[in-house]
Amino acid sequence: MQKKNYKESWVLRVINIKSEREIALMKEAGHLNYLTHEEIKKHLHPGVTTKELDTIAHDFIVKNGGTPSCLGYEGFPASTCISVNDEVVHGIPKNRKLKNGDIVSIDFTVRKNGYESDAARTYIIGNVDENVKNLVKDTEQALYEGIKLIKPGIHLGDISNAIETYAHNHDLSVVEELVGHGIGASMHEDPDVPNFGKKNTGIILKEGMVLAIEPMLNLGGKEVCMLEDNWTIVTEDESPSAHFEHTVAVTKDGYEILTGE
Numbered sequence: 001m002q003k004k005n006y007k008e009s010w011v012l013r014v015i016n017i018k019s020e021r022e023i024a025l026m027k028e029a030g031h032l033n034y035l036t037h038e039e040i041k042k043h044l045h046p047g048v049t050t051k052e053l054d055t056i057a058h059d060f061i062v063k064n065g066g067t068p069s070c071l072g073y074e075g076f077p078a079s080t081c082i083s084v085n086d087e088v089v090h091g092i093p094k095n096r097k098l099k100n101g102d103i104v105s106i107d108f109t110v111r112k113n114g115y116e117s118d119a120a121r122t123y124i125i126g127n128v129d130e131n132v133k134n135l136v137k138d139t140e141q142a143l144y145e146g147i148k149l150i151k152p153g154i155h156l157g158d159i160s161n162a163i164e165t166y167a168h169n170h171d172l173s174v175v176e177e178l179v180g181h182g183i184g185a186s187m188h189e190d191p192d193v194p195n196f197g198k199k200n201t202g203i204i205l206k207e208g209m210v211l212a213i214e215p216m217l218n219l220g221g222k223e224v225c226m227l228e229d230n231w232t233i234v235t236e237d238e239s240p241s242a243h244f245e246h247t248v249a250v251t252k253d254g255y256e257i258l259t260g261e
């Protein structure tokens, strides 16, 4: 008898396939996520605190019939993750004022209709060096390089590889410890969506899968560590980091971005 790794054999991985109706409901959640990002954008200027931005997002989501589902998720104490400069992700909003020369990543989930949506953007406050400008621009483009391949029949590794290749071609490093994910009634579902990998590997995409794709790219090295607050992930070499994320459905012949306009 062939011996099998016990753990491997009993862990059942299920990728939920969403019906058209479910995707329509997720799109409503995604649209509120988009509108909340647009609302926050109006208040981004030197002097605003990350806590103030969090409150704006929280109140906007609630007012529009959604739930800020980051709040309380595994004990996370806010409605948004706000990560400044060398903070990669999961920064906790606090009494820190944004200032000229900062970059700020804002990432949050919105729950509506029983479904989650997840999206992140990085903004530049005032003036930054050319290489930091490029970091932000290229991280956003890396997200779209991954998204534009999406259709039934491609391998998940094709997305990962496109993001990694774009990042490396633009002299950016890829954070490996944190990955994108499936999303639906739960914030984090299978499969993992790494931002690095090989073409023609991994699962094959099918219509009705919904993925949160989220490159986290650094200007310096790829290594990251966690601060003592047990949430904030920062780059080890303190170089700036950018993060963009969309929730994307696999459609019959392509994709639909659910957290877009």
Ligand code: MF3
Pocket: 069, 070, 071, 073, 074, 076, 080, 081, 090, 107, 108, 109, 118, 119, 212, 214, 245
């Ligand atoms: N939005 C994050 C993601 O992209 C998850 C945040 S979890 C929280 O997966 F607890 F920090 F809110």
Ligand code: CO
Pocket: 107, 108, 109, 118, 119, 120, 214, 245
């Ligand atoms: Co997110």
Ligand code: CO
Pocket: 118, 180, 181, 212, 214, 245
């Ligand atoms: Co996510």
